[in-house]
Amino acid sequence: MDVAVQAEGLRKSFGSTKALDGLDLTVPHGTILGLLGPNGAGKTTAVRILTTLLIPDAGRAFVAGVDVLADPTKARRLIGLTGQFAALDDYLTGRENLIMFGRLYHLSRAEAKRRADQLLERFDLTDAAGRLAKTYSGGMRRRLDIAASLIARPPVLFLDEPTTGLDPRSRLGMWEVMEGLVRDGTTMLLTTQYLRGSRPIGRLDRGHRRRPCHSRGNVERPQGSGRRHSPRAGRRVRRGGGPCGRDHAEGRRRHGADPGRS
Numbered sequence: 001m002d003v004a005v006q007a008e009g010l011r012k013s014f015g016s017t018k019a020l021d022g023l024d025l026t027v028p029h030g031t032i033l034g035l036l037g038p039n040g041a042g043k044t045t046a047v048r049i050l051t052t053l054l055i056p057d058a059g060r061a062f063v064a065g066v067d068v069l070a071d072p073t074k075a076r077r078l079i080g081l082t083g084q085f086a087a088l089d090d091y092l093t094g095r096e097n098l099i100m101f102g103r104l105y106h107l108s109r110a111e112a113k114r115r116a117d118q119l120l121e122r123f124d125l126t127d128a129a130g131r132l133a134k135t136y137s138g139g140m141r142r143r144l145d146i147a148a149s150l151i152a153r154p155p156v157l158f159l160d161e162p163t164t165g166l167d168p169r170s171r172l173g174m175w176e177v178m179e180g181l182v183r184d185g186t187t188m189l190l191t192t193q194y195l196r197g198s199r200p201i202g203r204l205d206r207g208h209r210r211r212p213c214h215s216r217g218n219v220e221r222p223q224g225s226g227r228r229h230s231p232r233a234g235r236r237v238r239r240g241g242g243p244c245g246r247d248h249a250e251g252r253r254r255h256g257a258d259p260g261r262s
């Protein structure tokens, strides 16, 4: 198995608060892993450690085989991150924001503009490209923020609550974009608080991974959508059961399977 992200025994406490208490996870290359957990479960802490922003008290973490603690600079070249809260400049337009991020990643001016225009189109923001980010709706800001994390085409992408605050239509649109990224070879680890309709997820609760296991995903459409994914080329769809049981299922999907739409 070609592993893109691996965590072994991650522990992190803030004073007397145990945010992570021995987290293990593995994300194979070209798949999505969703981490599901309530407020305070430790999701953001896990993402911050995996993206070199926080040092754990114990444990190890690797991105594409690079030890994020031993070689954070190298690890940063391999990852994109969209944090839980947007990192945009409100007084730049959407397009200017993306160009700025491109330049920060050392793209040439021409390449940064080209990439910005590609991403604006991909995230359905072309019409709003010339407006200041502060005039964007919450969903538009979220899309722009995720676009910014993709500017340098990172092979591994971390998304902290990418669909929180989006309306159902925007959420579905976001999942489609994420599926497209995975089809193009990006590996993704995302966090979410949405249980409804979610299945293929590692659950975090007070720093513990609930029933860690490596079963295949139990993949389904959002509740109420009236249909399940039909297996089609490249999709692996499994229902319930499995060694993790329905409520504690972890799943991953390769090329277009669903990480638990919310």
Ligand SMILES: Nc1ncnc2c1ncn2[C@@H]1O[C@H](COP(=O)(O)OP(=O)(O)OP(=O)(O)O)[C@@H](O)[C@H]1O
Binding pocket: 014, 017, 018, 019, 037, 038, 039, 040, 041, 042, 043, 044, 045, 046, 084, 193
């Ligand atoms: N810098 C910090 N200082 C003190 N406590 C912290 C810090 N960061 C996180 N914590 C605590 O660690 C625990 C896990 O927080 P974390 O932000 O990882 O949770 P989360 O699963 O991302 O929650 P949410 O769904 O609300 O975003 C919480 O109890 C939180 O208060």
Ligand SMILES: [Mg+2]
Binding pocket: 043, 044, 045, 084, 160
């Ligand atoms: Mg969080």
